[in-house]
Amino acid sequence: MTMITSIEPQSHASPSDQAAIICKKVRKVSLASRESFTSRCGAIHLPCPSQQRKTQSLRERPFNLDNGIHRELGGGPPHPDTVLYLAYGSNLCARTFQGDRGIRPLSQVNVVVPELVMTFDLAGLPYVEPCFANTRYRHTYPPVSTSEKSHLLPERTPRYHKDRWKKGLVGVVYEVTKEDYAHIIATEGGGASYQDVLVHCHELPANADIVPEFPTSQPFKAHTLYSPVLPPGEPPEKGGRFSRPDPAYAQASVRYLTLITDGADEHALPGEYRDYLHQLRPYTMTTQKQRLGGWIFSVIWLPLISAVFGLNGTFGDEDGKAPAWLVAVTGALFRGMWTSYDGFFFKLFGDGERTIDEDHAGDEGAVRSGPSLKYAGVDEKGEGRYEEV
Structure with missing residues (x-):
């Protein structure tokens, strides 16, 4: 087992320099142990997609998931x-992509x-899985000027580690059948969302450490699956x-x-990006009231959510797409679940989306409504707005 030793920062270094020293040393350990880690997770080293296949991709068009993916995939020359x-x-992780979902990629490349x-x-x-990953289009692409900043919350609002990455999306392109x-x-809901x-x-x-911004x-x-965020109160419909x-x-x-x-470690994504990912702070319950509320919430809602997803497997078509009535039931269930959380569980048991009572109240440990700011909805650009109280 690889041990991490001698990563104590030098006493004369600044805090930022100390963090950089630690990140570099941990990264070296990660690279040295990646081969054994990959073996345990079942990841397979694959060749890159051929240049011919990448050139072909420039002539492709998006799939219309409403038509049924099997029909779209058999659509002839464009595909x-x-x-x-x-x-x-x-899906970066082998135990999810190749293990749980059983996908067998033919080639892959970091992008x-x-x-x-x-x-x-x-x-x-x-309290269980507060949120999942998605993508959005960058406001700075194509760039107007090299000094233009990405989409940010107002200066007085709490900062988020997860919003600190200002370059493009880093990921892996798999070539699959x-x-x-x-x-x-089908495993992502059959295109319903x-x-x-x-x-x-x-x-x-290969072995890139810095991600080029442009x-x-x-x-x-x-191709990738994109789920646009809907305005508050608007029911989920096609592609949302x-x-x-x-x-x-x-x-x-x-x-x-x-x-x-x-x-990210399995695929040896650039060290700069992996440092960012490893610094993301997860949701953590820090009070007994949260733990009690999370347990009660799970007892009530998890069986219902599991039952709905089970029905999707029973009534879904060959593309995994649920019938309209089941989509409506699922939407109503999620709205009811979050309404109960906002109206009862949050007020009584505490925050089930963000860690509270951490030392750095202005960072990701900030409570939902601090002593000087309160959340006031979103503006026309979809930005969170905060008002002084």
Whole structure:
């Protein structure tokens, strides 16, 4: 077992320098142990997609998931025999992608996607899985000027570690069979909440440590599943999901973040990006009231949520797509669950989306409504607004 030793920062270094020293030393240990770690997780080292296949991708078009993915995948010349699929969340991890979902990729390559950035704005289950990864289009791509800043909350609002990545999305493009891509979509809800989009990907050099913000290499296209965040109160319809008033508020669970960081380590994504991922703070219950509330919440809602997903497996078609009545039931169940959380559980038991009572109250440990600021909804750009109290 690899041990981490001698990572104590030098006493004369500044706090930022100390953090950089520790990150570099931990990264070296991670690289040295990656081979054994990958073996335990079952990851397979694969070749890169061929140049011919990447050139073909430039002529492709997005799939219309409403038509049924099997029909779309058999759509003729616009779609080659394989699919280039961009993964960025838990599907980076072999035990999820190849293990739980049984996908067998034919090739893979690490990429940066300048037009997208990863977010954690898909609502999950309070106290259990508060949110999941998603993407949004960057406001700075294509860039107007090199000094233009990305989309940020107002200066006086609490800062979020998960919003600190200002470059493009970093991920892995897998080449998969059409059958496997249909299975991926089926396991993601059969396209009920997602759109298939094509994005420009730039291959990252092997052993790259820094992610280029505006890469100049020849791009190729890959498909990915995109779920736009809906305005508060708007029911989920085609290609959208139920969303919270402030989509950027929630923290992901330890379990979910571990899948992403493990996957990033397996694929040896650039060290700069892995440092960012490993610094993300997970949601943690810090009070007995939260733990009690989380247990009661799970007892009430988890069986219902599990039953609904079980019905999807029973009544879903060959594409995994649920009938309209079941989609409506699922939407109503999620709205009811979050209404009960906002109206009762949060007030009585505490925050089920963000860690509270941490030392750094102005960072990711900030409570939902601090002594000087309170959340006041979102503006026309979808930004969280805070008002002084």
